[in-house]
Amino acid sequence: MTERIGPATGYRRIATEEAFIPPELHRMYRDLIASGGIDDPGFVSLMGYYLGSTSERARNVSERLQDLGARRLADMDAAGIDMQILSLTSPGVQVFKTDVAVAMARLANDQLAEAVRRRPDKFAGLIAVAPQDPTEAAKEIARGVTLGLKGVIINSHTQGEYLDDRKFWPIFEAAEASGLPVYLHPNTPPPKMIAPFLESGLDGAIYGFAVETGLHALRLVTQGVFDQFPKLTLILGHLGEALPFWLSRLDYMHRGTVNSKRYDFMKPLKKKVSDYLRENVYYTTSGMAWEPAISFTQSVIGMDRVMYAMDYPYQYVPEEVSAQDALPISDADKKNFFQTTAEKVFRL
Amino acid sequence: MTERIGPATGYRRIATEEAFIPPELHRMYRDLIASGGIDDPGFVSLMGYYLGSTSERARNVSERLQDLGARRLADMDAAGIDMQILSLTSPGVQVFKTDVAVAMARLANDQLAEAVRRRPDKFAGLIAVAPQDPTEAAKEIARGVTLGLKGVIINSHTQGEYLDDRKFWPIFEAAEASGLPVYLHPNTPPPKMIAPFLESGLDGAIYGFAVETGLHALRLVTQGVFDQFPKLTLILGHLGEALPFWLSRLDYMHRGTVNSKRYDFMKPLKKKVSDYLRENVYYTTSGMAWEPAISFTQSVIGMDRVMYAMDYPYQYVPEEVSAQDALPISDADKKNFFQTTAEKVFRL
Numbered sequence: 001m002t003e004r005i006g007p008a009t010g011y012r013r014i015a016t017e018e019a020f021i022p023p024e025l026h027r028m029y030r031d032l033i034a035s036g037g038i039d040d041p042g043f044v045s046l047m048g049y050y051l052g053s054t055s056e057r058a059r060n061v062s063e064r065l066q067d068l069g070a071r072r073l074a075d076m077d078a079a080g081i082d083m084q085i086l087s088l089t090s091p092g093v094q095v096f097k098t099d100v101a102v103a104m105a106r107l108a109n110d111q112l113a114e115a116v117r118r119r120p121d122k123f124a125g126l127i128a129v130a131p132q133d134p135t136e137a138a139k140e141i142a143r144g145v146t147l148g149l150k151g152v153i154i155n156s157h158t159q160g161e162y163l164d165d166r167k168f169w170p171i172f173e174a175a176e177a178s179g180l181p182v183y184l185h186p187n188t189p190p191p192k193m194i195a196p197f198l199e200s201g202l203d204g205a206i207y208g209f210a211v212e213t214g215l216h217a218l219r220l221v222t223q224g225v226f227d228q229f230p231k232l233t234l235i236l237g238h239l240g241e242a243l244p245f246w247l248s249r250l251d252y253m254h255r256g257t258v259n260s261k262r263y264d265f266m267k268p269l270k271k272k273v274s275d276y277l278r279e280n281v282y283y284t285t286s287g288m289a290w291e292p293a294i295s296f297t298q299s300v301i302g303m304d305r306v307m308y309a310m311d312y313p314y315q316y317v318p319e320e321v322s323a324q325d326a327l328p329i330s331d332a333d334k335k336n337f338f339q340t341t342a343e344k345v346f347r348l
Numbered sequence: 349m350t351e352r353i354g355p356a357t358g359y360r361r362i363a364t365e366e367a368f369i370p371p372e373l374h375r376m377y378r379d380l381i382a383s384g385g386i387d388d389p390g391f392v393s394l395m396g397y398y399l400g401s402t403s404e405r406a407r408n409v410s411e412r413l414q415d416l417g418a419r420r421l422a423d424m425d426a427a428g429i430d431m432q433i434l435s436l437t438s439p440g441v442q443v444f445k446t447d448v449a450v451a452m453a454r455l456a457n458d459q460l461a462e463a464v465r466r467r468p469d470k471f472a473g474l475i476a477v478a479p480q481d482p483t484e485a486a487k488e489i490a491r492g493v494t495l496g497l498k499g500v501i502i503n504s505h506t507q508g509e510y511l512d513d514r515k516f517w518p519i520f521e522a523a524e525a526s527g528l529p530v531y532l533h534p535n536t537p538p539p540k541m542i543a544p545f546l547e548s549g550l551d552g553a554i555y556g557f558a559v560e561t562g563l564h565a566l567r568l569v570t571q572g573v574f575d576q577f578p579k580l581t582l583i584l585g586h587l588g589e590a591l592p593f594w595l596s597r598l599d600y601m602h603r604g605t606v607n608s609k610r611y612d613f614m615k616p617l618k619k620k621v622s623d624y625l626r627e628n629v630y631y632t633t634s635g636m637a638w639e640p641a642i643s644f645t646q647s648v649i650g651m652d653r654v655m656y657a658m659d660y661p662y663q664y665v666p667e668e669v670s671a672q673d674a675l676p677i678s679d680a681d682k683k684n685f686f687q688t689t690a691e692k693v694f695r696l
Contacts, residue, residue: 195540206601248638253554290596
């Protein structure tokens with residue numbers, strides 16, 4: 001992990017899914033778990049591990065998450081990262097009671113904006129929101145814009161609820177109106193889904209994250225979010241949680257499901273499922289520094305819709321930067337991949 | 349659907365995931381749902397649709413599933429299919445009480461063996477088992493071999509239980525001892541997982557099938573089934589339920605999970621997760637007649653581990669045969685894809 005990558009030639013490396021946490025929130029996670037006041041086995045297990053483990057990995061992640069200064073900048077230098085797009089780590093404020101969540105989103109956004117003000121050459125940031133109160137979330141998006149933040153981060157389900165429920169749509173309305181992308185970041189599956197994952201140790205980044213977030217994205221598409229908000233941009237990490245692999249089957253089976261009238265709420269859409277996945281969604285390589293899957297996604301989605309991400313500090317592996325420097329694409333495409341697409345999507 | 353494909357040049361087309369149902373079992377599904385005596389919302393919703401709908405699609409599927417004669421053979425001719433590897437449709441006997449399930453697996457296997465005896469040039473078959481009674485399932489595998497059947501079909505979870513539980517391992521022991529592959533076919537997710545899928549209409553072939561079956565396959569790998577039974581062959585449809593897309597991340601996160609000691613039951617394996625997915629698993633193209641995903645899977649798994657499947661009668665689309673005739677691979681690879689690999693795996 002100490003290999004120094006050095007500056008790139010011809011492009012800046014902008015990492016687009018990079019996590020932090022205010023120390024206050026870190027303590028509140030600890031208190032929430034200790035109090036037993038939360039019905040979310042995935043959160044309790046995963047965050048409980050990071051907070052309770054004495055392992056080097058857990059300690060490293062916890063310390064690095066809370067640092068928006070020298071240590072983070074040194075890590076970025078060592079890995080050749082020119083800029084991080086920062087976001088409050090999963091599950092953000094989405095596990096708290098509504099009033100607490102609204103207040104803590106503000107606190108996180110204030111701290112993030114301050115970090116960006118200190119080092120605008122190194123950091124940009126996404127707005128944390130509390131979907132528990134969609135109206136307040138929409139207000140916080142507007143406030144985040146005045147703070148200079150560049151997008152919205154939401155960590156999949158909120159206490160078992162998904163954003164295809166129309167009560168949440170003021171959030172999409174605000175994001176679309178402000179021209180901000182919404183990064184749909186993973187979370188562990190909710191209580192009504194997690195049992196077969198958790199009992200087998202597959203609830204987190206190894207598989208459960210992908211399933212939960214892929215499901216959420218498909219719910220947004222199939223319930224018509226992009227018909228209602230055609231200019232809305234969604235960002236998915238982990239190369240779209242494998243949805244690019246399924247484009248053809250999703251189109252075939254969605255058409256079949258609509259025609260079957262098996263569900264009265266599964267209505268025809270204006271476009272094919274794959275059209276939305278190609279026209280409203282951007283994809284990052286967080287956790288997926290693997291050329292075959294990157295090249296596949298570039299080829300079936302579009303070269304200009306795949307962006308670099310590291311997933312710092314969870315997957316701080318400088319060698320993965322070198323691997324992506326070596327992607328078999330043109331210099332112009334590589335500049336888009338590491339730099340220009342992110343500048344466009346986040347309006348840097 | 350009436351386009352006639354005609355015979356292929358240089359190879360026979362063997363379709364490897366093709367469904368049937370004895371009329372007796374069809375009636376028992378109807379009775380089971382009508383009685384309300386089953387806690388499986390996915391089964392009740394999906395099979396209830398096929399049994400209750402008056403739509404052309406539902407009627408077509410129900411009629412074709414029950415035919416092992418002239419109609420099926422005519423459909424095969426029209427689509428240029430030389431042989432079907434038949435298996436009892438999902439969820440097989442896995443929804444019944446144990447004694448009923450054991451008896452109905454025998455009945456299904458007897459009817460299947462009879463169909464194969466009538467047309468050994470056109471049909472081969474997989475053995476249905478009742479995992480509810482692993483000892484009886486192992487016996488039925490041995491009996492199925494004497495009937496001339498060529499593999500084992502299991503439709504993912506059995507009433508919420510997964511085959512990584514050691515109580516089920518006599519089934520794998522019997523399959524390995526007989527040299528029969530186990531086809532892990534999709535099922536709707538179990539009650540403890542299905543809610544966010546079912547409430548959004550994504551529980552079936554559009555997404556829930558893939559997640560449920562991918563999870564199941566990963567449970568088998570990570571709980572050491574292939575360390576215990578190194579010669580066991582698993583078959584996954586739908587190009588491996590997207591697991592080939594995840595090879596790199598699965599290896600990274602499995603190593604991290606084991607090292608973290610977060611779960612006491614997540615032990616080190618003899619090989620990497622991707623090694624098992626490349627060495628113990630074969631992949632079929634059921635429902636995935638899409639060149640980019642087929643080529644990707646061939647390239648990251650191995651050209652000799654991807655076989656043709658149609659998923660008759662659920663996805664009877666003759667044009668998909670032509671699409672796969674046109675895959676950009678050599679004539680030798682195409683013969684393996686449509687014919688030779690299936691002959692090897694199923695010992696035809």
